[in-house]
Amino acid sequence: MTTLLEFHNLVIKADKTVILDLPEMAVDRNEVLVVVGPNGAGKSTLLQSAAGLLKPTSGRVYFTSHPELAGLEYRRKISTVFQSPLLMSDTVRANIGSGLRFRQVPASEIQRRVNFWMEQLHISHLAKRRANNLSGGEAQRVSLARAFCLETELIMMDEPFSALDTPTRQELLRELRELLSRTGQTCIYVTHDLQEALAVGDRVAILFEGRLHQLEKAAEVFKHPKTPKVAEFVGVENIIPGTVSSKTNDLLQIRVDGMMLEAVGTASIGDTVYACLRPEDITLYPVGADGRTSTARNRLPCRISHLIHQGPLVRIELDADFPLTALVTRPSAEEMNLAAGTEVLAVFKATAIHLIESGHAHRDQAS
Amino acid sequence: MQNILEGIWKAIQLLLQGDPEVIRITLLSLQVSMLATVISLVLGLPLGTFLALAHFPTRRFWISLINTGMALPPVVVGLVVSIFLWRSGPLGDLHLIYTPWAIVIAQVLIAFPMAAGLTISALQQMDPRLRVQLLGLGASRAQMILSLWKEARLPLTAALIAAFGSVISEVGASMMVGGNLQGSTRVLTTAIVLETSRGEFASAIALSLILLTLAFLVNFALTTLQQHRR
Numbered sequence: 001m002t003t004l005l006e007f008h009n010l011v012i013k014a015d016k017t018v019i020l021d022l023p024e025m026a027v028d029r030n031e032v033l034v035v036v037g038p039n040g041a042g043k044s045t046l047l048q049s050a051a052g053l054l055k056p057t058s059g060r061v062y063f064t065s066h067p068e069l070a071g072l073e074y075r076r077k078i079s080t081v082f083q084s085p086l087l088m089s090d091t092v093r094a095n096i097g098s099g100l101r102f103r104q105v106p107a108s109e110i111q112r113r114v115n116f117w118m119e120q121l122h123i124s125h126l127a128k129r130r131a132n133n134l135s136g137g138e139a140q141r142v143s144l145a146r147a148f149c150l151e152t153e154l155i156m157m158d159e160p161f162s163a164l165d166t167p168t169r170q171e172l173l174r175e176l177r178e179l180l181s182r183t184g185q186t187c188i189y190v191t192h193d194l195q196e197a198l199a200v201g202d203r204v205a206i207l208f209e210g211r212l213h214q215l216e217k218a219a220e221v222f223k224h225p226k227t228p229k230v231a232e233f234v235g236v237e238n239i240i241p242g243t244v245s246s247k248t249n250d251l252l253q254i255r256v257d258g259m260m261l262e263a264v265g266t267a268s269i270g271d272t273v274y275a276c277l278r279p280e281d282i283t284l285y286p287v288g289a290d291g292r293t294s295t296a297r298n299r300l301p302c303r304i305s306h307l308i309h310q311g312p313l314v315r316i317e318l319d320a321d322f323p324l325t326a327l328v329t330r331p332s333a334e335e336m337n338l339a340a341g342t343e344v345l346a347v348f349k350a351t352a353i354h355l356i357e358s359g360h361a362h363r364d365q366a367s
Numbered sequence: 368m369q370n371i372l373e374g375i376w377k378a379i380q381l382l383l384q385g386d387p388e389v390i391r392i393t394l395l396s397l398q399v400s401m402l403a404t405v406i407s408l409v410l411g412l413p414l415g416t417f418l419a420l421a422h423f424p425t426r427r428f429w430i431s432l433i434n435t436g437m438a439l440p441p442v443v444v445g446l447v448v449s450i451f452l453w454r455s456g457p458l459g460d461l462h463l464i465y466t467p468w469a470i471v472i473a474q475v476l477i478a479f480p481m482a483a484g485l486t487i488s489a490l491q492q493m494d495p496r497l498r499v500q501l502l503g504l505g506a507s508r509a510q511m512i513l514s515l516w517k518e519a520r521l522p523l524t525a526a527l528i529a530a531f532g533s534v535i536s537e538v539g540a541s542m543m544v545g546g547n548l549q550g551s552t553r554v555l556t557t558a559i560v561l562e563t564s565r566g567e568f569a570s571a572i573a574l575s576l577i578l579l580t581l582a583f584l585v586n587f588a589l590t591t592l593q594q595h596r597r
Binding site for chain 2: 048078080084099156
């Protein structure tokens with residue numbers, strides 16, 4: 001895998017406030033790199049600086065194949081899709097060909113490419129329609145066709161589907177994913193939606209407050225978050241601080257508020273760690289049944305504090321001397337007569353716990 | 368009422384006869400006002416674009432100045448231009464006072480702030496992200512500005528209509544710097560003032576009808592252009 005785009009010591013400030021601080025990051029050729037993070041994380045700033053639309057305070061971004069390119073020449077190696085389609089008051093055909101006309105591509109070539117990409121995005125029937133008469137989904141398809149038909153080495157997308165309704169968004173996401181894999185198009189895709197990131201990305205870069213917290217394959221970020229913030233962002237609801245009190249091979253005993261948890265990890269005795277546990281990995285048993293049939297190592301007696309009904313699932317907030325959240329199906333909750341104040345046993349495997357070691361936790365706090 | 372009706376009838380006769388003086392006055396009015404409008408646009412469009420898109424510390428001051436210029440009374444413009452072009456004035460050696468050029472200069476000073484001010488407002492009403500999108504599509508700065516003008520063609524044509532309307536109907540400055548000299552600087556508005564002061568209502572009404580027709584035709588042409596493929 002060769003590198004297409006590199007970021008070096010990129011710092012962007014606005015009124016002395018650091019918006020983005022990115023020491024190193026690279027985008028590989030043919031990959032879809034998703035930059036994800038909450039609002040104000042610096043995602044769009046990163047994208048605009050990568051697209052040559054925003055001058056960094058220091059550091060630089062460059063194509064490995066053309067490190068000397070800057071300004072207009074650099075911008076013409078890239079195409080962009082924004083959240084709003086921002087189409088001109090003209091026909092669909094004219095809008096799609098606009099970037100090619102800026103590059104003074106011959107008319108016959110413009111026609112060929114526009115026709116091809118309209119077909120790819122299923123909008124050939126809209127060619128003569130004026131852009132202000134399109135639905136949100138159609139307009140975003142035109143915006144995608146406009147970017148793809150430039151056939152640039154890199155496409156950048158800034159939350160392209162966030163303003164669309166859910167069915168249209170799902171449909172376009174599926175088509176985009178298929179189009180990106182079929183064409184091998186390198187893409188930087190910015191979103192605040194983790195599900196979208198997992199659906200589209202080969203690798204995911206997670207940003208918080210302008211700093212990169214993790215950059216790995218999408219599934220890896222989901223399974224093994226490196227900082228408590230990333231863990232929280234990827235849906236880990238139980239992030240429990242504790243201290244490693246003993247260790248047998250990879251099996252660790254972690255002291256948490258007088259209780260002991262067992263987890264698998266590489267931390268050393270005395271280390272401060274964060275035990276990350278997804279609510280869906282916790283099984284609840286009535287106290288009498290006490291879950292002996294399970295081989296899980298962790299069995300914590302708890303009292304139910306709250307039940308929150310969420311359609312087919314019930315979110316259960318537990319008090320195990322420290323707060324814990326579990327997720328069970330509605331039939332299970334009904335079968336066990338779960339209610340606030342009920343005593344239950346929370347059971348989970350040692351391997352269900354992902355440990356974030358103190359080094360990472362400290363770095364997270366520092367950032 | 369009888370006087371008005373007689374005036375209209377005489378005006379129609381005067382127009383149908385094709386009075387050479389009326390034709391000359393009409394053509395001069397058109398030439399002077401169109402030239403002033405074109406010059407105002409050539410100056411006002413780039414300046415308005417610059418003030419709308421650029422960011423610099425005194426920008427708000429310059430925009431306020433342009434906006435004030437949009438409400439400039441023509442007689443004040445006439446006074447200033449007269450002082451400058453007067454034979455003993457700073458530009459007296461150019462011998463422009465009481466020539467059609469003096470009227471053009473005065474009308475440019477009236478219409479130019481209007482062209483610039485309405486350009487600023489037209490461009491600032493557009494989504495600022497459009498500029499970023501155009502640059503992201505590989506537009507050069509010039510291509511981006513041309514695309515923005517094309518996108519803002521409706522309000523920009525309105526600026527053109529307003530600029531032309533303000534100069535074709537203006538009388539104070541033309542009278543002061545042109546002098547309303549027969550065969551030289553008499554335009555429709557100054558001629559209407561003169562004929563009215565003489566009690567020649569038929570001539571005044573005829574000239575007014577021509578002025579209104581001209582204003583309508585030019586505005587109709589510009590409106591057609593504005594609404595084209597909307």
